[in-house]
Ligand SMILES: NC(=O)C1=CN([C@@H]2O[C@H](COP(=O)(O)OP(=O)(O)OC[C@H]3O[C@@H](n4cnc5c(N)ncnc54)[C@H](OP(=O)(O)O)[C@@H]3O)[C@@H](O)[C@H]2O)C=CC1
């Protein structure tokens with residue numbers, strides 16, 4: 421039987437009525453949930469550490485900002501919107517001491533609970549509302565009257581009201597507009613990590629860079645390589661998003677269709693699937709999480725170096741010049757700005 425999809429008609433904000441929702445962290449997801457909920461009529465406060473770069477942005481957006489511990493004390497529902505590997509430390513220091521019976525702890529990704537960097541007491545609700553999209557798009561789509569689909573999950577439910585709270589939150593951030601599916605913390609964590617490593621971010625970034633390099637190394641202009649391997653990718657993926665792969669094929673030429681079905685599977689072949697399965701295994705057995713936590717605890721050296729190398733890839737310079745000719749493409753000051761200052 422197909423999974424139940426919760427939509428606008430299944431959701432109500434009533435479970436959040438009269439409640440204080442504390443959003444801890446005001447980055448990509450934090451700012452989107454906070455602003456969308458506020459505009460949906462929910463009472464939202466923000467919790468941040470002293471000296472947080474996000475504090476000024478949250479105040480400018482009209483929120484009351486408290487130190488994290490104080491926000492946890494005031495909140496009935498506490499959304500932990502802090503980077504995954506920092507959640508354990510924030511929980512120990514500021515959340516656990518103020519987490520009393522009846523409160524609800526909410527996550528938008530299951531990493532901390534699934535890999536047990538956080539072990540909450542049995543008398544608080546532990547739930548998830550995970551929009552299936554970047555926070556900036558969760559915010560943008562809400563303002564456009566659209567909604568990023570989302571997942572809800574219930575890890576523990578002493579109040580027996582957790583599902584209603586999760587659905588109300590998903591409704592307030594706009595997810596029920598796009599459809600909401602109920603899952604488990606384990607399933608969300610493992611599939612989300614798999615997607616971002618192999619297809620959505622890792623796989624796509626590597627595929628685009630490899631295609632650009634092959635064309636440039638063969639003597640073609642970098643501008644040609646950019647249009648072919650990055651710019652047009654969005655247009656093709658937009659068509660897939662609108663009508664599936666079969667729908668996208670409706671709009672491309674017969675020759676492109678033949679290249680797609682005949683040559684594509686030779687590029688992304690069984691060996692790629694084998695490596696995807698290996699990546700999934702390391703997610704399932706905890707190896708990926710262990711190594712990632714170690715990387716963050718030892719100063720992010722490899723992480724920072726790899727990101728820096730990525731920024732120096734020639735596709736970035738070529739792309740910046742070509743995008744500047746297209747004023748309708750949103751300019752994003754991702755080097756200087758705060759996550760929450762984009763909309
Ligand atoms: N990015 C996304 O679109 C998605 C994220 N998620 C999940 O959402 C959660 C948050 O991730 P994301 O939005 O990317 O995070 P960001 O890195 O964008 O933002 C983190 C926020 O937490 C603040 N922060 C850092 N340390 C503390 C602390 N000790 N106390 C209080 N606040 C703190 C940061 O402040 P400062 O500005 O000072 O650094 C910043 O405001 C994670 O669980 C992630 O997996 C889920 C789906 C998608």
Ligand SMILES: CC[C@](O)(C(C)=O)C(=O)O
Pocket residue numbers: 551552553554555612615616620621
């Ligand atoms: C694809 C990356 C993501 O999983 C997301 C936007 O859903 C993330 O954690 O940022």
